[in-house]
Amino acid sequence: MSITAEALAPCSKCGEKTRIKIYRSINTSEDPGLKEKIRNGSLFVWECPHCHQANLARYECLYHDPVSRIMVWLVPSGDFPESQMEAISNHTRAMGGYRLRLVSDVGALMEKILIFDAGLDDMAVEMCKYVTIMEMLSKGNHASDSISGTSFHFHRIEEKDGMKYMVFIYPSSGRMMSLDVGFNVYEDSLGIIGRNPDIIPDGPFMKIDQEWISSVIR
Ligand SMILES: [Zn+2]
Structure with a gap:
């Protein structure tokens, strides 16, 4: 209860x-x-x-x-x-x-x-966030200035023209912005985690966040 x-x-x-x-x-x-x-x-x-x-x-x-x-x-x-x-x-x-x-x-x-x-794996979602932020930074995207791991959040799954996307939201200049990431990025992340089970933290209660993903991806 x-x-x-x-x-x-x-x-x-x-x-x-x-x-x-x-x-x-x-x-x-x-x-x-x-x-x-x-x-x-x-x-x-x-x-x-x-x-x-x-x-x-x-x-x-x-x-x-x-x-x-x-x-x-x-x-x-x-x-x-x-x-x-x-x-x-x-x-x-x-x-x-x-x-x-x-x-x-x-x-x-x-x-x-x-x-x-949404039926997703949170480890794979953290990896998607990490990859997306890194990609934005490497392209010099101005929005990336306001995106940090803690403020970039999964919002929902959407389908447009038969394509599946993950919608992420983040605050920028006092407004909430959204960003679509192809579902293939999620599937790739899920595959990487499946092939590298040693990156999964120990302990029954896991802390799966940006700190975790930054520590396992180098
Ligand atoms: Zn008051």
């Missing part, structure tokens, strides 16, 4: 503290509505009653999709409780076939769920 609690959160603009509902864990089978709220990011946004500033809540949350067998653990502090992690991984190992991931921000949690819901 989903476990909730309350916390006092300070407003980023006026500093006033407001009591907000926080989710310690989310089970998407029992609360399917919460999944959409994560996919669109609204779950973690709260409005200050004093100045109406929209704030992003920052707390630890374990996302669990029992149907797709996915757990994504959001720990903003990056300080993962080892004993709890071990207990969860033992439990999911017994059930088999689970994908366990660690993320440190809400944007990364949203992206993982979009990737897994």
Whole structure:
């Protein structure tokens, strides 16, 4: 089940503290509505009653999709409780076939769920992002200045004229821009990972992000 609690959160603009509902864990089978709220990011946004500033809540949350067998653990502090992690991984190992991931921000949690819901492999998606950013940099594309690994996110899969694309989004000069990447790049990445299983990190809860991909591609 989903476990909730309350916390006092300070407003980023006026500093006033407001009591907000926080989710310690989310089970998407029992609360399917919460999944959409994560996919669109609204779950973690709260409005200050004093100045109406929209704030992003920052707390630890374990996302669990029992149907797709996915757990994504959001720990903003990056300080993962080892004993709890071990207990969860033992439990999911017994059930088999689970994908366990660690993320440190809400944007990364949203992206993982979009990737897994699209039926994609997040390691291959990270490789696509890396390759795409490198290609833009090598072509001296001006947009590449504003693209860093952390702000370049998978958005969805699209089909145009019978061709499949991955759509990535990134902020540039205060606007969200999108970039299409051919699905063949994803398929190539998947092949590379399949031929190089040693690049897959150890440990049940994996941190699959730009830092990981930069460390394995040289
Ligand atoms: Zn406020």
